[in-house]
Amino acid sequence: MDVGDVLWTVLGAGLILLMLADVFRTLLYPHGSGPVSRAIMRGLWLLTRRLRGRASTIAAPLAMAAVIGAWAGLAVIGWALLYLPHLTDGFVYGDGVPQEADFAEALYISLVTLSTVGYGDIVAAYPLLRLVAAFQAVTGFGLLTATVSWILQMxxxxxxxxxxxxxxxxxxxxxxxxxxxxxxxxxxxxxxxxxxxxxxxxxxxxxxxxxxxxxxxxxxxxxxxxxxxxxxxxxxxxxxxxxxxxxxxxxxxxxxxxxxxxxxxxxxxxxxxxxxxxxxxxxxxxxxxxxxxxxxx
CATH class of the missing domain: 1.20.58 (Methane Monooxygenase Hydroxylase; Chain G, domain 1)
Incomplete structure (x- = not known):
């Protein structure tokens, strides 16, 4: 791995850690809230307060949806950056699947893994990459159940x-x-x-x-x-x-x-x-x- 690959890996790991910390602070830590969720909730609240009509009534539901989207986005992009330096040698491609080494390909792999869809057209070849992909799938399932519980608790x-x-x-x-x-x-x-x-x-x-x-x-x-x-x-x-x-x-x-x-x-x-x-x-x-x-x- 060259310097660029190391930077992508560090950035991806940082985004993943930010997502995990924010979810922990918001959903699991008593009397706490993560920096991402707090900024989104407060930002949309202040924005809609300046608008007339009933815009402020949708601020909180919209902000909650934005927080969940931010968590998913951080996870998808973070893991995509982890996969990017290993394209295409680190993955096994199915028959007829084009081999690309760009960010879009890494983003696709990350989305499929996080959502636990698992098409099987592109799979990790190295043992460490397989562990990383498995951990992402577990995180995706946990994120889904945690956000549903969060909504039901509100x-x-x-x-x-x-x-x-x-x-x-x-x-x-x-x-x-x-x-x-x-x-x-x-x-x-x-x-x-x-x-x-x-x-x-x-x-x-x-x-x-x-x-x-x-x-x-x-x-x-x-x-x-x-x-x-x-x-x-x-x-x-x-x-x-x-x-x-x-x-x-x-x-x-x-x-x-x-x-x-x-x-x-x-x-x-x-x-x-x-x-x-x-x-x-x-x-x-x-x-x-x-x-x-x-x-x-």
């Missing part, structure tokens, strides 16, 4: 977030403008404790599946960014109550909301020294709150 987390938003809206409609004051203190305390548990679940979902943050809800009824401020108000009202049970429930809900605000601040860069300010920023980013007009006085 939607339960989204359902929990939407259910919390609906629950807050139902509470607001049933309690009216008086809020917790219109309810029996013990009954209100039980409801607030249930809300606190649900808020905690959403915080864990955002840490474990950061991609769910970028799913935008058009209707405010199912949008947590549009309703979380109401939960903060309920917690404050409960803490001012004279009933000990309701006070404890208010503190519990307040603590859960503070943790959610800390996740939004630390994980997604929302600014604000208080939880209320973070929630305002959260609603603004998801287009459920208008930016404040500058003071003209």
């Amino acid at each position: 939607y339960p987390a989204l359902s929990r977030r939407r259910a919390l938003a609906h629950e807050l809206n139902l509470f607001r409609e049933a309690a009216g403008p008086e809020g917790v004051a219109s309810l029996d203190p013990r009954h209100a305390a039980g409801l607030l404790e249930s809300l606190a548990r649900n808020v905690a679940s959403v915080s864990i979902d955002l840490l474990s599946f950061h991609e769910t943050y970028y799913f935008h809800e058009v209707e405010q009824r199912g949008s947590l960014p549009a309703t979380v401020a109401y939960a903060h108000g309920l917690a404050s009202d409960a803490e001012r109550s004279e009933n000990p049970d309701l006070q404890f429930a208010g503190r519990m809900l307040h603590a859960s909301l503070d943790h959610l605000a800390e996740v939004l601040r630390g994980k997604f860069g929302h600014q604000g020294t208080t939880s209320s300010a973070v929630f305002d920023s959260y609603a603004l980013h998801h287009k459920h709150k208008q930016p404040r007009e500058p003071d003209t006085e």
